[in-house]
Amino acid sequence: MLTIKNLHAGIEGKKILKGINLEIKPGEVHAIMGPNGSGKSTLASVLAGRKEYEVSTGSVQFLGKDLLDLSPEERAGEGLFLGFQYPVEIPGLSTTNFIKTALNEVRKYRGQEPLDAVAFLKLMKEKMALMNVDQSLLSRSLNEGFSGGEKKRNEIFQMAMLQPKLAILDETDSGLDIDAIRIVANGVNQLRNKDNAVLAITHYQRLLDYIIPDVIHVLYNGRIVKSGPKELALELEERGYDFIKSEVSVED
Amino acid sequence: MDTMNDINSDIQKAVMADYKYGFVTDIEADAAPKGLNEEIIRFISVKKNEPEWMLEWRLKAYRHWLNMEEPSWANLKHPPIDYQDIIYYSAPKQKVKPGSLDEIDPELRRTFEKLGISLEEQKRLSGVAVDAVVDSVSIGTTFKAQLAELGIIFCSMSEAIQEHPELVRKYLGSVVPATDNYFAALNSAVFTDGSFCYIPEGVRCPMELSTYFRINAENTGQFERTLIVAEPGSYVSYLEGCTAPMRDENQLHAAVVELVAQERGEIKYSTVQNWYPGDKQGNGGIYNFVTKRGICKGDHAKISWTQVETGSAITWKYPSVILKGDHSVGEFYSVALTNHYQQADTGTKMMHIGKNTRSRIVSKGISAGFSNNSYRGLVQVGKNAANARNFSQCDSLLLGDKCGAHTFPYIEVKNNTGVVEHEATTSKIGEDQLFYCNQRGIDTETAVALIINGFAREVMNQLPMEFAVEAQKLLAISLEGSVG
Ligand SMILES: Nc1ncnc2c1ncn2[C@@H]1O[C@H](COP(=O)(O)OP(=O)(O)O)[C@@H](O)[C@H]1O
Ligand SMILES: [Mg+2]
Numbered sequence: 233m234l235t236i237k238n239l240h241a242g243i244e245g246k247k248i249l250k251g252i253n254l255e256i257k258p259g260e261v262h263a264i265m266g267p268n269g270s271g272k273s274t275l276a277s278v279l280a281g282r283k284e285y286e287v288s289t290g291s292v293q294f295l296g297k298d299l300l301d302l303s304p305e306e307r308a309g310e311g312l313f314l315g316f317q318y319p320v321e322i323p324g325l326s327t328t329n330f331i332k333t334a335l336n337e338v339r340k341y342r343g344q345e346p347l348d349a350v351a352f353l354k355l356m357k358e359k360m361a362l363m364n365v366d367q368s369l370l371s372r373s374l375n376e377g378f379s380g381g382e383k384k385r386n387e388i389f390q391m392a393m394l395q396p397k398l399a400i401l402d403e404t405d406s407g408l409d410i411d412a413i414r415i416v417a418n419g420v421n422q423l424r425n426k427d428n429a430v431l432a433i434t435h436y437q438r439l440l441d442y443i444i445p446d447v448i449h450v451l452y453n454g455r456i457v458k459s460g461p462k463e464l465a466l467e468l469e470e471r472g473y474d475f476i477k478s479e480v481s482v483e484d
Numbered sequence: 485m486d487t488m489n490d491i492n493s494d495i496q497k498a499v500m501a502d503y504k505y506g507f508v509t510d511i512e513a514d515a516a517p518k519g520l521n522e523e524i525i526r527f528i529s530v531k532k533n534e535p536e537w538m539l540e541w542r543l544k545a546y547r548h549w550l551n552m553e554e555p556s557w558a559n560l561k562h563p564p565i566d567y568q569d570i571i572y573y574s575a576p577k578q579k580v581k582p583g584s585l586d587e588i589d590p591e592l593r594r595t596f597e598k599l600g601i602s603l604e605e606q607k608r609l610s611g612v613a614v615d616a617v618v619d620s621v622s623i624g625t626t627f628k629a630q631l632a633e634l635g636i637i638f639c640s641m642s643e644a645i646q647e648h649p650e651l652v653r654k655y656l657g658s659v660v661p662a663t664d665n666y667f668a669a670l671n672s673a674v675f676t677d678g679s680f681c682y683i684p685e686g687v688r689c690p691m692e693l694s695t696y697f698r699i700n701a702e703n704t705g706q707f708e709r710t711l712i713v714a715e716p717g718s719y720v721s722y723l724e725g726c727t728a729p730m731r732d733e734n735q736l737h738a739a740v741v742e743l744v745a746q747e748r749g750e751i752k753y754s755t756v757q758n759w760y761p762g763d764k765q766g767n768g769g770i771y772n773f774v775t776k777r778g779i780c781k782g783d784h785a786k787i788s789w790t791q792v793e794t795g796s797a798i799t800w801k802y803p804s805v806i807l808k809g810d811h812s813v814g815e816f817y818s819v820a821l822t823n824h825y826q827q828a829d830t831g832t833k834m835m836h837i838g839k840n841t842r843s844r845i846v847s848k849g850i851s852a853g854f855s856n857n858s859y860r861g862l863v864q865v866g867k868n869a870a871n872a873r874n875f876s877q878c879d880s881l882l883l884g885d886k887c888g889a890h891t892f893p894y895i896e897v898k899n900n901t902g903v904v905e906h907e908a909t910t911s912k913i914g915e916d917q918l919f920y921c922n923q924r925g926i927d928t929e930t931a932v933a934l935i936i937n938g939f940a941r942e943v944m945n946q947l948p949m950e951f952a953v954e955a956q957k958l959l960a961i962s963l964e965g966s967v968g
Contacts, residue, residue, distance in 0.1 A: 280919075280923050281922070281923075282919055284915070303922070303927075304919065304922035304923050305922045305923075305925050305926060305927050307923075308922070308923055308924055308925035309925050313923075314923050316920065316923075319920065320914070320916045320917050320920045322917055322920075322921075322934065322935055322938050323938055323939065324937070324938030324939055324940070324941035324942070325934050325935065325937070325938030325941075329934075330921075330924075330934065333926055333930065333934060334921075334924035334925050334926055335925075337924075337925040337926050337927070337930065338924075338925035341925060373938065374938075390924065394924070394925075
């Protein structure tokens with residue numbers, strides 16, 4: 233589904249990603265862990281097409297298309313979703329209106345008719361129940377004055393509404409209490425099926441108690457320095473990132 | 485009717501005798517020649533079959549105007565306006581005044597349809613009465629009979645002068661005197677048409693009253709005059725929509741709107757203005773110098789102005805409220821959007837005179853391109869205006885870094901029981917916001933539209949439903965191509 237080959241990228245002349253290789257197949261859940269500043273959010277931004285980031289070399293294939301050739305909105309249309317680490321606020325724009333616009337724009341990209349008000353409402357109701365999201369939250373301006381947890385839940389709610397092929401979740405678990413993490417994980421697990429994939433960026437292994445990954449990658453200093461099964465998370469939790477750092481510096 | 489015609493032909497003769505220049509002898513002419521002088525004013529008055537007091541009123545305004553100077557205090561730049569290079573009267577070629585919409589010149593109807601405001605559609609939209617003004621002559625009025633049953637008068641100003649001279653005489657110039665300011669004086673001298681609304685005591689107008697203005701013939705200044713009177717305990721919501729086609733030359737527009745709300749009377753006045761703003765290089769476009777003022781004459785009266793201003797090369801406009809009655813309320817809700825080389829200097833004046841008066845100002849300025857957008861507001865609390873309250877919120881949103889947003893709030897408080905609050909913010913549409921929308925599949929243009937409509941929502945919410953939808957589209961259209 234997603235094939236990243238030797239991806240180098242940076243911003244304002246600063247090299248951040250230094251040769252990422254990653255292959256994600258339909259139905260898989262991958263986790264990316266790593267210390268702060270190692271380039272996790274940069275990878276997410278580059279995949280989503282944020283234009284401030286320059287890709288110097290490398291290629292990314294997504295569902296048979298050259299992802300780097302597509303605009304951010306085309307990537308969304310192709311089924312790529314990014315749950316932001318820091319979701320933005322748009323004052324005065326109701327969350328419902330925003331999601332409806334997003335859904336219909338994505339449908340338009342796919343040559344589908346826009347959802348009428350009735351169908352949209354039905355879908356909303358269904359996903360609201362699933363994600364434990366309240367109507368009052370959706371009537372408010374997009375993310376404006378939302379608590380950290382509300383913002384993250386809103387991200388996952390949008391994911392549920394848009395039903396992407398690949399969901400990249402950038403520290404969606406940060407700042408959430410354990411109940412909220414369960415809800416978020418539940419939402420992600422509901423989306424999981426043989427055709428969809430998830431790339432979960434996280435700092436802590438506790439999310440991975442609820443979203444069981446097929447593979448865990450450790451990103452450090454712009455490179456994936458270690459990949460392994462879910463048990464790797466436990467090892468990281470126990471020993472910290474320092475052991476990775478020491479292993480890497482030996483390799484360097 | 486016959487006597488009226490007789491009187492008019494007498495006036496006509498009297499006026500004709502005065503003509504020094506030859507052109508006006510051709511009384512069938514559809515347009516006056518360029519330029520402004522007393523003869524032109526007489527010509528207009530004759531064309532419109534006006535009573536003598538009206539002509540005198542015009543001439544007085546004109547003579548005063550001659551001694552006035554164009555104001556220069558606004559944050560606006562434009563080449564000098566040549567008032568002698570303007571045609572002050574032109575009428576669409578129509579033999580008889582139409583009794584119904586079907587009699588209207590199909591060419592004019594097509595123009596309306598192109599603008600998306602076909603009268604046919606408007607007619608079908610039950611609940612909306614339309615008084616359309618093309619150039620200087622009112623060409624169609626609907627729903628009149630329905631309104632007449634309630635004693636509501638809704639007609640063109642020309643017709644009001646003929647049919648309800650006592651009302652016009654009583655109120656015309658009572659809020660904006662003919663000598664009020666340079667552009668108001670000019671308007672008073674040469675206004676050609678506009679709307680007149682009169683809501684009798686205790687009547688709640690059952691529909692939105694709506695007028696579409698549009699500038700048609702080339703080089704024609706448009707000088708509308710609108711007067712709305714709400715008698716005690718009455719209510720009316722009035723919509724003014726404006727569109728003008730592409731045009732290279734600058735066109736002067738100087739309208740005057742007067743509102744009178746008696747005790748417990750309420751007037752809600754909404755405008756969507758999208759006249760030709762000039763091209764991307766700043767050539768052409770309408771110069772819009774408007775005087776809008778309302779008076780809350782009686783206690784508990786209320787006047788609310790809502791405006792969405794996206795058009796014109798230059799906008800000079802300060803819809804104001806004189807809060808004379810005790811407990812009266814004035815409101816001003818505004819969205820002003822400027823793009824390319826447009827300039828807007830707009831705001832309001834709230835003059836608190838009565839006791840316990842309240843006013844609320846919500847101004848949202850959106851600037852893009854190389855444009856300049858200024859809010860200019862004055863809140864005045866007179867010495868007898870005990871317990872006056874004002875709240876002002878002025879927000880500016882910038883798209884790009886070549887445009888300007890300016891806020892000029894003036895406050896004059898002469899009674900220390902007054903509470904005047906002012907808040908202002910300036911923000912930019914962030915790359916973060918755009919990227920967030922893009923990531924959800926929303927292209928940048930649509931994203932900008934969502935963001936600015938969110939920004940303007942508090943004002944948009946004040947508009948009647950069908951108008952709000954149109955206004956939202958308009959904001960989006962006005963910013964096309966300005967980001968990304
Ligand atoms: N917009 C930016 N401008 C400059 N440096 C940046 C920018 N974004 C990220 N970086 C830098 O790139 C590195 C990786 O950041 P990031 O991808 O956010 O890491 P992570 O998500 O793993 O914590 C950090 O050193 C960070 O300071
Ligand atoms: Mg990060």
